[in-house]
Amino acid sequence: MPRQQVIDHDAGEPVWLQLTAILRHQIETAQIGRGKLLPSIRTLMQTYEVSDGTVKRALAQLKADGLVDSVPGRGYFVL
Amino acid sequence: MPRQQVIDHDAGEPVWLQLTAILRHQIETAQIGRGKLLPSIRTLMQTYEVSDGTVKRALAQLKADGLVDSVPGRGYFVL
DNA sequence: ATAGATTTGTTCGTATGTATA
DNA sequence: GTATACATACGAACAAATCTA
Numbered sequence: 001m002p003r004q005q006v007i008d009h010d011a012g013e014p015v016w017l018q019l020t021a022i023l024r025h026q027i028e029t030a031q032i033g034r035g036k037l038l039p040s041i042r043t044l045m046q047t048y049e050v051s052d053g054t055v056k057r058a059l060a061q062l063k064a065d066g067l068v069d070s071v072p073g074r075g076y077f078v079l
Numbered sequence: 080m081p082r083q084q085v086i087d088h089d090a091g092e093p094v095w096l097q098l099t100a101i102l103r104h105q106i107e108t109a110q111i112g113r114g115k116l117l118p119s120i121r122t123l124m125q126t127y128e129v130s131d132g133t134v135k136r137a138l139a140q141l142k143a144d145g146l147v148d149s150v151p152g153r154g155y156f157v158l
Numbered sequence: 159a160t161a162g163a164t165t166t167g168t169t170c171g172t173a174t175g176t177a178t179a
Numbered sequence: 180g181t182a183t184a185c186a187t188a189c190g191a192a193c194a195a196a197t198c199t200a
Binding site: 009016052054057072074 | 187188190191195196197198
């Protein structure tokens with residue numbers, strides 16, 4: 001598996017936007033197939049070493065963009 | 080007596096103080112009854128079109144004044 | 159059937175950086 | 180230089196929905 005993209009806290013771009021871009025790329029390149037669940041918020045926190053709120057903000061953006069949807073108690077899945 | 084309902088960013092008075100006055104008035108006139116929750120910080124941000132920090136500062140003042148108390152994960156309620 | 163674990167969703171608390179007046 | 184205001188970021192608590200043992 002290729003090396004994961006990494007968050008740059010010192011970049012000008014907000015962390016939550018960087019994470020949005022990373023996840024969007026994974027979806028658009030079908031690294032996460034349609035209908036598949038994304039990693040949980042807690043997992044994403046650990047993977048990218050960002051906070052709870054930052055992950056939620058990134059996922060909310062993807063949902064607003066219509067790339068994913070979410071179900072409480074289940075997770076986020078690719079549309 | 081005129082009652083302020085909107086924030087005037089061009090007024091001399093700080094926005095957070097204007098918001099404090101608005102909320103204090105709503106509490107003292109029992110528009111928000113005892114024990115009731117105030118609108119959330121996020122809601123107040125949207126309602127008055129001010130930032131997160133500004134709402135928090137106003138609420139902190141009301142709490143310091145003993146008009147409200149707060150519970151993390153729940154909200155601010157009228158004393 | 160119910161108890162526990164996991165997950166999303168919402169909330170407050172604190173801190174930092176940037177811009178502006 | 181100080182105070183205000185906004186945006187970002189992290190942290191934590193609470194609740195409800197879901198799944199499973």
